[in-house]
Amino acid sequence: MKKLLVAVIVLSLVVACKKEVGKPVPSEIDTITRVQPKDSATIAKEKIKKEGELKKVNDEVLQALKAKDYKTFASLIHPEKGISFSMYAFVDPKADKHFSKEDFEKYQPTKTLFTWGAMDGSGDPYKATINDYLGKWVFAADFTASQYSQGKFIGGGNSLNNLEKIYPNKDFTENYIKGTEEKSDMDWKTLRMVFEEFQGKYYLIAVVNDQWTI
Template sequence: MKKTVIVCVLTLILGLLIGIYIDELPCEKTDTALQATMVPEQQDMLSAADVLPSVSPSDDVSEYNPDKSTSLLKVACDALEYIKAGDYESLAEMIHPVDGVIFVPYSTVNLSGNLRFSAKEIASLDTDTAKYTWGITNGEGKPIELTMAEYFKTYVFNADYTQAPMIGINQILQYGNSLENVEEIFPDADFVEFHFPGLQEEYDGYDWCSLKLVFEMYNSQPKIVAIIHSQWTI
């Protein structure tokens, strides 16, 4: 037992110096021990998720807080479970009470163009029959005119992200043609990305998709300020 603890500590220290990556970590497994695996190289698409903040040998490792990362991952997974269950009242309690939440259909955050909803509006999501214009469809250039419930099915929970095989904290796992600017728009926030490198084998990764939950602190609690959908685009 003592030997195992020593090995784990040494592995964590080594991982902090060269980066730790985790693969195949659906939300159901977050309460179990995290098993880190080193990725030999990254090609066009990252093959595993960095679930810890990026750390280089020159960084002050003493500033790294593993408890914060674990806690944030747990909160993000709870949010996904509420979305999956259609429990929007519980989800609303996780929304920033002052800033509300911004919805982004294709990666690029536009504070003046993306729709923002309050926690109260999220709580009644499934009864809101109004159609909103969320943006423009990629490729076609047509307005995305959907109710809130329809948008959630198409651009939030288009896949069961509680089973996402790759999860990253403050790490963008896949880039497409759309600008990934979450770190620029929310410099003081943390985000968790849930990623599918592909949904159907025959599409050879061209149907990859991700969902980012962006959190800012409010009264010492992480609150969702943005929900960002990403996918392969032409």
């Protein structure tokens, strides 16, 4: 009886092994979910959506600056990277003024003076409160009525524009105001803003002014 029971167990194991051997082995292709390439229509829709979102936040920044609503402006600053300000087209990460979002919100209501850069021509340091810098330098003209562009430059003078080098592959907008005939078009101004996506929303990481320099 014991011999018969052992024989049955051995036979069962042999049959099981044969079934396992005959079972197809899943390949890597079967176990990995393939990412289907996007078609041109999907890519076009995503591009249009992104352009719309950037235009919307660009306009929100301009409206906040025009209304001197710096609390709203602060809400548009990147939560982790903060924001940098460049007085002219040449971006210098070592010299340009940078704030974390928390520091901006802390000092914005105060009369604390900050050095934002050096004045073109004289080289004198430009010192101002956050409110004065935003109101008198950043929004030196009504950029809500300016010419808008995304990912390309409209204005430019004799100051080196290295924005794309310092912020490679970042999304930027430009708001350009043409110069007047009375001043031979040399009084043009432009306001560039660099954005980065964070948790599905675009935030400001840099504000760059540009104008005619000596």
